[in-house]
Amino acid sequence: ALRALTNLAASNHAANPKETLHRPADHESSNSFLRKHFPSAHLAQHLDSLESAHHMGNYVIDRETGVKKFEPMSIYVRLGMHLLYYGTEQSKMLHLKEARKLLEEESIKIGREYDTPQSKAHIEPFITSFELWDSLSQLKEPDPAKYDTFNHFFAREIREDARPVQHAHDSxxxxxxxxxxxxxxxxxxxxxxxxxxxxxxxxxxxxxxxxxxxxxxxxxxxxxxxxxxxxxxxxxxxxxxxxxxxxxxxxxxxxxxxxxxxxxxxxxxxxxxxxxxxxxxxxxxxxxxxxxxxxxxxxxxxxxxxxxxxxxxxxxxxxxxxxxxxxxxxxxxxxxxxxxxxxxxxxxxxxxxxxxxxxxxxxxxx
Known part of the structure; x- marks a missing residue:
């Protein structure tokens, strides 16, 4: 199961990159049937709370606005992590030498995949999926086409003035x-x-x-x-x-x-x-x-x-x-x-x- 999930992230650059782990599941897509037929804010909040309580997603609070919101996450990632980490038997499995080896192999494999020129196909879908277009102006290189690989974009640098230190004169x-x-x-x-x-x-x-x-x-x-x-x-x-x-x-x-x-x-x-x-x-x-x-x-x-x-x-x-x-x-x-x-x-x-x-x-x- 783990190999299938990680392969989905990077193994086929010819496939539509939007249909990968980069695709977050928002409120509408993660519970689409219930949300379609019972379109209320109360239900949406209840479903998110239920998912969070059962380790199927996370809440975060935006410090600027104080708003608490459910974090968008690929449904593949949500389910994969739930299956791997939620429960005693899963914990026993993760201690196995074979499981550790598989995680290491897949991590290295995907790292290599995203260091290839073909991985550039994932850059723009990634930006779109996570609504990053407006943030590109903060980068030292704001043009996605100028990144050689997906990893090159993933480790992108920001301009020094884009993240000023608060209270810079107070040591x-x-x-x-x-x-x-x-x-x-x-x-x-x-x-x-x-x-x-x-x-x-x-x-x-x-x-x-x-x-x-x-x-x-x-x-x-x-x-x-x-x-x-x-x-x-x-x-x-x-x-x-x-x-x-x-x-x-x-x-x-x-x-x-x-x-x-x-x-x-x-x-x-x-x-x-x-x-x-x-x-x-x-x-x-x-x-x-x-x-x-x-x-x-x-x-x-x-x-x-x-x-x-x-x-x-x-x-x-x-x-x-x-x-x-x-x-x-x-x-x-x-x-x-x-x-x-x-x-x-x-x-x-x-x-x-x-x-x-x-x-x-x-x-x-x-």
Missing amino acids: EVVCSPADCRLTAFPSVDLATKYWIKGQGFTLDKLLGSDDVARRFDGGSMIIARLAPQDYHRWHSPINGTVVAINEIPGSYYTVNPQAINEATTLDVFCENRRSAMVLKREETGSPVAMVAVGAMLVGSIKYNPGAEAGAQVRRGQCLGAFRYGGSTVIVIYPRGEVALDEDLVKNSMEHSCETLMRVGWSTGRS
């Missing part, structure tokens, strides 16, 4: 590392209580080091999930110096909340391929950890040239990019280093909901 403010769906928790314990429900999550496993993890005991956590339609690069939330980068091998499970919030399944953050960067914050000298987590259909995590140990970085500076798929950046601050913005914490803990964010927006302050 106490820390910012969002990505255009993302973000959750914020004052402590790691609260993150595991309200959001990270998978089995076996610990900081030392996530960071790949007991010594590093101890420096963040009791610290706060930001989880920035990048959906496929998001600008897929990540940026520094602080001013500081890169201390070290730890490349940690792993699997290629999804980072969608459908898996993260499922208590019976494995912990995908600690199982997935990831890269843990530790920075020293300029203003306080405190450590800050950034973990770039790859995911299902993400074959590579690539740092920008110069993003290495000893490098000086500025708040809002681009550090790296993901190739095709969804992915996550986790930021961890030491205990007492940052007071996270109240609206983000409220959305995460009271509403169990991600917040739509952009690079550079405030997430908290010292």
